Amino acid sequence: MRIRKFAAIDIGSNAIRLLVANVIEQEGKEPKFKKSSLVRVPIRLGQDVFTNGEISKINIDRMTNAMKSYRLLMDVHGVEMYMACATSAMRDAKNGEAVVERIKKKADIKIDIIDGKREAQIIASTDLHNVIAKEKDYLYVDVGGGSTELTIFSNGKIKTSRSFKLGTVRLLNEMITDDDWKAFEKWIKRNTKDLKRLSLIGSGGNINKLYKMSGTTIGEPLSYIYLNAQYQFLQSLSYEERISELGLNPDRADVIIPATRIYLSACKWSGARKIFVPKIGLSDGIIKTLFFETSKKDKSASNILSF
Incomplete structure (x- = not known):
């Protein structure tokens, strides 16, 4: 048996969530996905963006602090890989890219701002x-x-x-x-x-x-x-x-x-x-996406080594 830990950060318009999940691998069996921890912070980015066009300074600070906390939680859980996806509010924010750069610098978390089509694809990949x-x-x-x-x-x-x-x-x-x-x-x-x-x-x-x-x-x-x-x-x-x-x-x-x-x-x-x-939701889809993408890479590396 092999137990792996992955994390998903869903930066939505109403809240920001961190999901930590265990993926249990056993020979000859389908992998099992089990939620280990879920933390939700109600930072309503959409309230800023949909009314003023950008994320306010106070919410940038709150978001940065949340991401610092998430980084520490992922370290404590022993997460091997994570993916942070920002959706509608960050897509529309004039300062979205600047916020992404700030959080990378201050919290060491890389955020991907995904479009609606990619969001739908990730959600649809859930079990x-x-x-x-x-x-x-x-x-x-x-x-x-x-x-x-x-x-x-x-x-x-x-x-x-x-x-x-x-x-x-x-x-x-x-x-x-x-x-x-x-x-x-x-x-x-x-x-x-x-x-x-x-x-x-x-x-x-x-x-x-x-x-x-x-x-x-x-x-x-x-x-x-x-x-x-x-x-x-x-x-x-x-x-x-x-x-x-x-x-x-x-x-x-x-x-x-x-x-x-x-x-x-x-x-x-x-x-x-x-x-x-x-x-199920975007966070669950991110976990599955991470697992299957890393599994493909592991198999490819194994094939190259065996060759």
Whole structure:
């Protein structure tokens, strides 16, 4: 048995996460991926970028300190390799590259600012075999603070994917136009119209929270009817009540409503009535990407040596 440690840093528009995972390798068996530690810091970069066009000094300092902490945590865990990916907020920030350089210098962490297509590819590489049935079709929806990634799975394979600047923090700041919603609707309808027995697969912190709140048995899907009822209920509560009565974190209590709206819209326009919620996302995809890329390099080196 061989146990390897990898780390993923997901720099999103609403929060920054560090995931440390163990990959267990055994002769003749598929590798097992087991989460070891997850740290989430609610630095809302999107609030800066989507309203002012750049990351503020106070959030640059907070982000730098978070990265210093993540570097120390990775060292303590004995991580052999990491990947740090920044998404929508950093993509749009005028000073995004300058922030990347600062963090490399101050925290010794290299950050890759990835485009929407790459983000969708990494997310789609996550382990979905326990959810996807080859004879069925799925619309995979990953909702973030700055963007939503959509992927169509048909016959067990990726058919197409697209990233939209439709995120929870953008919605909160009223930065989504009718044209943005129409483009989202048009893409979903066009790419799902010929698919039958379609279900939704939802990922992201908000749908994970909604799933947990529902008390649904793990592995069973949420229903569209439940999600719609929960949306109405959440809207009936004030921001303060969502924190005090439902126990939501302050940085979750506001974005959970626009996130639910996005999932409901995807269901409505695709015709899906079931939403599967596996606990996967960009961080999980990064871990898998790191492992399989290093495994390929190890095999190539082994082949060269044996030759």
